[in-house]
Amino acid sequence: MSRVQATTVMPPVHDADPFAAEHLEHPEPLHQQLREAGPVVRLSRYGVHALARYQEVHASLVDWQTFQSGAGVGLANFRHEKPWRAPSLLLEADPPHHDAPRRVLREALAPPALRRLRDVWQEAAEDLLDNVLAERGEDFDAFDALAKAFPLRVFPDAVGLGPDGRANLLPYGNMAFNAFGPVNDLVKSDAPRVADLSAWVNAQCAREALSEDGFGARIWAAADRGELTQQQAPLVVRSLLTAGVDTTVHGLAAALYAFATHPGEWQRLRERPELARVAFDEAVRWQSPVQTFFRTATTDVEIAGARIPEGTKILMFLGSANRDPARWSDPDSFDLTRDPSGHVGFGMGIHQCVGQHVARLEAEALLTALARRIERIELTGEPRRHLNNTLRSWASIPVRVRTAR
Amino acid sequence: MPLMGVDTVVVQSLLPTASQPSPSTVTLEVRSKHVVADGVVSLTLAHPDGVRLPDWTPGAHIDVVLPDGTARQYSLCGDRWDPYSYRIAVLRVPEGRGGSAYVHDQLALGARVGVGGPRNHFPLVPAERYLFIAGGIGITPLLSMLRQAQMTGADWQLLYGGRSRASMAFREELTECHGRRVQVAPQDECGLLDLAAWLSEPAPGTKVYCCGPAPLLAAVERACVGWPPYSLRTERFTAAAADPVRRAPFQVELRRSGQTVTVTRETSVLQAVRQAGVEVLSSCEQGSCGTCLTPVLEGTPDHRDSVLADHERAANDCMLPCVSRSRSARLVLDL
Incomplete structure (x- = not known):
């Protein structure tokens, strides 16, 4: 870090609304324009600065000292605007307040803590696939039958949720991820359900609502050891429920869509099922289920010569960084021979997705089960997107599969 | 704050290319x-x-x-x-x-x-009030905690003992910055720390953090017997016996791929494995995210990460190849 240089430049200005339906539906053309415009672009519509190149996005994600999350990671600036719900203790917090919740959740979801789930989830994936093939045959909606069904089957159990009301999880997450954007039609259409969905989710975070052996119980146990306060524990459980379902569903959908449109890559996975983890991360790079997050400058900051004033919002295009040709060769191709390591689809730094190992384990279970049974997978119709201000989401991926003989 | 007095911060774009960890x-x-x-x-x-x-x-x-x-x-x-x-x-x-x-x-x-x-085996947990007790060089982990307690708005006090004033590091800056929150009690002037006066009355909502020589820790543990569970957190200076780190090159066998690579001081295990054409997914490449966690079948890793707990390290059945190395001449990985 150094003092401001004399050669401060004004960043180029772009008047696009990245949250408009056309860009949510097809973000790549806008991403390309923003990357080509410069390392920092001012978005006149919202009065924010945007970063769309890998290098700047990566540097900003890791620099929590300069780019804070505590003022919100959406467009709303919590310094001036009231958040729609009590801010997340993880996503929307900075050190030092961020430390204890992050530590507790990281330990609850660390790879060694997940080992006991591997076999259970593998079996659940095989069972789900058996049922899908038995009930729906070889033509079905892969989004509905697999991408949505599998996380909803294993994750709420792993958290320790009760059986009732699980159908609220996806709409709640959809609403929370819309809320990071502007108050557009997507947010307005969520409005009637905010109170009901929030009440249900908040009720699931209570100690009594959770089974004794899940992630939720581990969080409460940490509170009993004094590692969190009793007031913090339910909010940390809420983070699991907000960030752990929709993200994985659309990440898995990205992988299924990728394979349905890349038969050669599907054969590669079938030959080497141990590529499942890499395949999932490549799909996360390629589609970036979480497209954007904001930060807020804690001081006047200069990026590549452009000055960003203290207190202003910075929009980081994770999806664009993951397809920056300066970082990735042939970035628009889904390619299992590529090493996707270092993609920012899970973020980077102290706020990097704390559930990434859970998501990978779910993906590994599902993709491995599919690779074992399914010889071919292809689209039978046009897949449909579901629009969300933050998540690159799906509504439908109609496929036909051929089972291995 | 280090940023004070600086008008503008320039974000450095220096970062190691993710696929080529240094x-x-x-x-x-x-x-x-x-x-x-x-x-x-x-x-x-x-x-x-x-x-x-x-x-x-x-x-x-x-x-x-x-x-x-x-x-x-x-x-x-x-x-x-x-x-x-x-x-x-x-x-x-x-x-x-x-x-x-x-x-x-x-x-x-x-x-x-x-x-x-x-x-971090000695994290600062949230509390309304902290009592920090340092003996001699045991002040070091507590220093950054004091500032943290200040930032979270907690009430806190520090009792700082040592042999003599001259032996007590950071004594002056502590009293200058924090005044009456800090009580400095050199043994040659005040005798042993008066723990009874500080700890005799259990205070729910207060966490006691102590770092220092073994006799001080033992005394604080005795004094806190009547306190609610988990009130006291201590860090010991341990002389953990560990095999020396290997300086010489070592062999890494990748059992599933049937290859063996040599890892020299100039390269990481992750780099060496990738150079052999074997995929290992990674992310932060600083030993802090856990993405590249790899099963170890034989050999003793030299763990350098921030992720694994002590018992997970001791099991020697997994490692983070982005930063961790080998203590044995040969490691066998499930890759």
Whole structure:
């Protein structure tokens, strides 16, 4: 870090609304324009600065000292605007307040803590696939039958949720991820359900609502050891429920869509099922289920010569960084021979997705089960997107599969 | 705050290309060295290329690798808002095993030293009130906690004991910055710390953090017997016996792919494995995210990550190849 240089430049200005339906539906053309415009672009519509190149996005994600999350990671600036719900203790917090919740959740979801789930989830994936093939045959909606069904089957159990009301999880997450954007039609259409969905989710975070052996119980146990306060524990459980379902569903959908449109890559996975983890991360790079997050400058900051004033919002295009040709060769191709390591689809730094190992384990279970049974997978119709201000989401991926003989 | 007095911060774009981790992420350079009390030196360590160091939280320590390959743990006592340097303070222990003598006598300005971690076994948990008790060089992990307690708006006090005023590091800056919250009690003036006066009455909502020599920890543990469970958190100076770190190259067998690669000091295990054409997914490449966790089938890893707990390290059945290396001449990985 150094003092401001004399050669401060004004960043180029772009008047696009990245949250408009056309860009949510097809973000790549806008991403390309923003990357080509410069390392920092001012978005006149919202009065924010945007970063769309890998290098700047990566540097900003890791620099929590300069780019804070505590003022919100959406467009709303919590310094001036009231958040729609009590801010997340993880996503929307900075050190030092961020430390204890992050530590507790990281330990609850660390790879060694997940080992006991591997076999259970593998079996659940095989069972789900058996049922899908038995009930729906070889033509079905892969989004509905697999991408949505599998996380909803294993994750709420792993958290320790009760059986009732699980159908609220996806709409709640959809609403929370819309809320990071502007108050557009997507947010307005969520409005009637905010109170009901929030009440249900908040009720699931209570100690009594959770089974004794899940992630939720581990969080409460940490509170009993004094590692969190009793007031913090339910909010940390809420983070699991907000960030752990929709993200994985659309990440898995990205992988299924990728394979349905890349038969050669599907054969590669079938030959080497141990590529499942890499395949999932490549799909996360390629589609970036979480497209954007904001930060807020804690001081006047200069990026590549452009000055960003203290207190202003910075929009980081994770999806664009993951397809920056300066970082990735042939970035628009889904390619299992590529090493996707270092993609920012899970973020980077102290706020990097704390559930990434859970998501990978779910993906590994599902993709491995599919690779074992399914010889071919292809689209039978046009897949449909579901629009969300933050998540690159799906509504439908109609496929036909051929089972291995 | 390190940013005060600086009009604008320039974000450095220096970052190692993610697919090509630098093995020097674990080699730091001594940027400053000062005597801060009788027998205590404070060192500032930074990356030779000036890149960010892995993040840490108050109570964390790093492993400093000595020339004989053994490692010593030192608490980080600097400012985590400065991502480019670590500060440690080291007491000379004349009857010690040579770690402090090396740091005092040989680790000069500009010297390079291997570093592992940071890891934190002594995290600051949330509380309304903290009572910090330091004995001598035990002040080091508590230093950054005090500031943290201040930032969270907690009520706190520090009881700081030592042999004599001159032996107590950071004493003046502590009393200058924090005034009456800090009570300095050198033994040659005040006798042993009056723990009974501070701890006789259990205070629900208060966490007691203590770091110092074993007799002090034992005394504090006795004094806290009547306190609610989990009120007291301590850190011991342990002399963990570990095999020396390997300096010589070692072999890594990738059992599933049927290959064996040699890992020299110039490369990381992850790099060597990738050069052999074997995929390993990674992300942060600083030993802090856990993405590249790999099963170990044979051999003893030299763990340098921030992720695995002690019992997970001791099991030696997995490692993070982005930063961790080998203590044995051969490692067998399930790759």
